Amino acid sequence: MQKILIVEDEKKLARYLQLELMHEGYDIRVSHDGRSAIEQHEAWGSDLILLDLMLPELSGIEVCRRIRQHDDVPIIMLTAKDDVSDKVMGLDMGADDYMTKPFAIEELLARIRVALKRHSSEREGGARVLEEGPLRLDRDSREISWNGQNIPLTKKEFDLLEYLMLNRGVAVSRSELLDKVWGYSYVGDTNVVDVYIRYLRCKLDDPFHVKLIHTVRGVGYLFRLEEDA
Ligand code: CA
Numbered sequence: 461m462q463k464i465l466i467v468e469d470e471k472k473l474a475r476y477l478q479l480e481l482m483h484e485g486y487d488i489r490v491s492h493d494g495r496s497a498i499e500q501h502e503a504w505g506s507d508l509i510l511l512d513l514m515l516p517e518l519s520g521i522e523v524c525r526r527i528r529q530h531d532d533v534p535i536i537m538l539t540a541k542d543d544v545s546d547k548v549m550g551l552d553m554g555a556d557d558y559m560t561k562p563f564a565i566e567e568l569l570a571r572i573r574v575a576l577k578r579h580s581s582e583r584e585g586g587a588r589v590l591e592e593g594p595l596r597l598d599r600d601s602r603e604i605s606w607n608g609q610n611i612p613l614t615k616k617e618f619d620l621l622e623y624l625m626l627n628r629g630v631a632v633s634r635s636e637l638l639d640k641v642w643g644y645s646y647v648g649d650t651n652v653v654d655v656y657i658r659y660l661r662c663k664l665d666d667p668f669h670v671k672l673i674h675t676v677r678g679v680g681y682l683f684r685l686e687e688d689a
Pocket of ligand 1: 468469470512513514515540
């Protein structure tokens with residue numbers, strides 16, 4: 461079932477969209493402000509986001525900008541007024557499409573179908589499975605396995621490992637990892653990267669007696685399989 465996150469502070473409209481989209485067979489979650497929208501998207505992994513631009517906490521433009529730093533999920537903006545500068549800014553921030561309120565639900569449904577289809581055909585390009593010895597990372601099902609044995613990872617652990625594997629053999633700095641995996645700067649603190657590297661080592665290096673994630677002093681981390689470590 462495809463997952464759509466509705467970000468809309470007008471509760472009646474959010475409810476109406478939720479019912480219509482559930483009726484179409486989509487799995488739906490709703491956020492009423494910008495900050496919880498980002499959290500909900502990151503935790504849930506939406507396949508598409510319907511994003512109102514005028515929101516409390518964080519504007520839709522800012523939500524779009526932050527999500528786009530590290531995520532290509534399709535975003536359709538909902539704009540209350542026929543405000544050209546908002547639409548331009550939203551599209552500049554990487555939104556895929558927009559609808560001006562009020563809109564016909566059939567038109568929105570059609571645009572959702574187009575955005576989801578375009579996205580899935582784009583994703584078919586590029587390697588969808590990354591392998592390194594017995595380690596296998598499936599970017600579509602988001603599963604990790606070692607010799608066929610499934611290893612449960614959290615979303616951030618998965619994203620971090622994926623980024624390291626895509627750059628295998630190359631030292632990646634903490635700030636690059638923060639930028640690409642977390643997407644927005646934590647206030648002056650790259651320790652979060654070290655913490656997640658430790659989690660990954662506990663789940664991969666330690667139980668399988670290998671060294672996958674190497675510390676490069678003064679730089680950051682490097683992914684390369686060394687067995688019998
Ligand atoms: Ca609004």
